[in-house]
Amino acid sequence: MKRFTIVAASLLACLCLAGCARKEKTVPLTDEQNQVKTRLEGQMQAAAQTAQSYHAMDNSVLLGKLLEESKAQREPFNSLAYRELKTRSGVDSKALAALVKDNPNASGLLPLLLLRKLDNKSYLELPAELRAKVLTDALGSSKFFNTWGLPNFYLEDASNAMIEAGRSATPALKKMLSDTRPAPLFGSQEAMLSKQMKYRLCDYALFFLKRIGGTGDFRLPQTVEERDALVKTAQK
């Protein structure tokens, strides 16, 4: 009888302690919830391990990875090497500049942007024509435009670099005015807005040309027709 009382009291105490003072139902997770919970936890662990493995690499190895990821057109914020290197001091500016000079096209984008972030003086010492070549090549070969941001909403570092490159970028940008291929963004709200705005490569080119031309507060018109009219004028 005594034992029964102890067990009953334990059960009652357990029910209270198990968080059931709350008002919600206390049902265990379904198999489906458990399955995704396990997968998600495993992936979170894998992501942490990957970041740790990059953290353990020395600068020269990371610069090699950076170039690989640049050639693969990874966005700066999705390049593991870029993420790691931007947090470090002592990254060799000359090595970064050499990567840009050896890759004077879209492949040089990540080293170029990293140099701009870590050592702006050395970045500005690169010829403006070289910076413009890397940036315009990268813009022209973009499949998704997250690297550049979404004009009228936000600009990423690459867009600010393009505007800084100034008139050196103008000839290549003018050529892009006739390219009407879509310029989508991946993401959540980014993807929805880019779908809504229907920007094309020529719209990005127009935006940069206007900003470089001195219209610092230029905003792209909402409709394709209005933008087309401005593109026509800019082509003259």
Add this chain to the structure above:
Amino acid sequence: MKLKTFGLVALCAGLCFSVTACNPTFQCGNWVFTGTPVGNAFPLTSSFTFNPAGCGQSCPESQDVMIQMTWVYDDNTHTNIYASNQPQGARSTPNGWNIDRIDGAAHGYYGLQNNGTFYSGWNTPGGPGVATTLDDEPGGWGANTYFYAVDVAVCYNSSSCNNKILGYYFWSYILDSSDVGQKFITAPAWQNLDSEFQAALTAWNNWAPTSGTEVDGTGTFPHAIAFPALSDL
């Protein structure tokens, strides 16, 4: 004899914990989720109808809206990925979860524009018995991407129950090896995700004063706006 009793109590306690542990997160209403992947996009709506009486509360004339946090994983490189520079780093939790807002938005509430109104294409506010609905269409992600989200319904700008969390919902989709979207699991969220959500709020709040100017076309703020303290109803 004493040992036998102790063993019996321990067994009961273990059984009790496994059966009754409060694994799902707090819910004070009902979720309805609809959506089917199209290509590599996933157009969806996530609705929550607040039922205060169902959890012994009364929140007259309250308004509820949504906050969404996301975690996106690239299975090729085993890392989490982002749509823009802003969420990575300081705006994310140590695990990489972050409040889902586009760069330029000063507020962390999913549909709240800088002019203080809710954009109906993203989130329609609700109230007791009236659904708040979140619209999203993630897309464009590469092959072998896992997209996870947690939607959280909260009382906002309300005369009663303000800043109270009303429920959590988990949804996900996968881009397969051909970059075709496949619906993954959608279900009420579970514990740990609610603490991850609190961590995402903290990350947002720590980052907000340092964000720099936020411009979304409807208004401008010198920096992003921190969330108030939010807790379960």
